Amino acid sequence: MSHTSKQTIVLVHGAYADSSSWNGSIKALVEAGHHVIAVANPLRSIEGDAAYLRSILDSIAGPIVIAGHSYGGVVMSHAADGHPDVTALVYVASFLAEPGETLVDLVTKFPGARLGDAALPVLYPTPDGGTAPELYIDQARFHELFAGDVDAEVARQMAVTQRPLALAAFEAPSTRAAWKSIESWVVAAQQDLAVPAELSRFMADRADAHLVEVDASHAVTVSQPGVVTDVILQAAEKSAR
DSSP states (O other): OOOOSSOEEEEEOOTTOOGGGGHHHHHHHHHTTOEEEEEOOOOSOHHHHHHHHHHHHHTOOSOEEEEEETHHHHHHHHHHTTOTTEEEEEEESOOOOOTTOOHHHHHTTSTTOOGGGGEEEEEEEOTTSOEEEEEEEOHHHHHHHHOTTSOHHHHHHHHHHOOOEEHHHHHSOOOOOGGGTSOEEEEEETTOSSSOHHHHHHHHHHHTOEEEEESOOTTHHHHOHHHHHHHHHHHHHHTOO
16 A cells, blocks of 8 residues: 555554544544555454454555554554554553453453443354354443443444454453554543543553543544544654654
8 A cells, every 4th residue: 555645544443333433533634644544453353353454554655653442452552563664553542451461351450341231242153163252232331331422323323333342352361562662642531431541541651651531431532533633643743754
């Protein structure tokens, strides 16, 4: 993928969402002169999802800034590790996991994570001929727990179009942490019921990341896209080369 813009901004959605969750930021990022790719995250396994993202990163010419929301941050941490063209990482209501940590470890570290209360397991077929559980959020509770500050009709549409996360991805330990070597930004959503703000602050502090807090739900990319966009543009400007 060749381009003539300043940097390529790669946007990685998380669980129970899709690439349209970044729609509020795309126009401003493009108008700022960046090439933008909103990746369809498979949501099947950390390693597999990261390999897919890495293949996209490898196809891009020039410097790259990646923003990941929620589980997308874990995938981003793996895919960007050691990549010579990635200049900045933006974790949006997301996870900065240490190698060996699982998402279960992190969401139980501080109080306030309630999304699991509404997770509904459904079996899906696996390539080996077996089955494994994937998780959906109960549509009746999606607005309350995932997107509390999003317009009710928009939240209803998000609940209907949500993409499930394989349980194995939630339980698997991280193996790489690109934030240890690449400058990082963290957007902490103060009303987040999936990645509590206290957890975001903790992870930002241990990663020595730039922390920006916003009064928003977990669906901050939808409810407060202006703040998210500003942070991505700050990261792009500071890391320009």
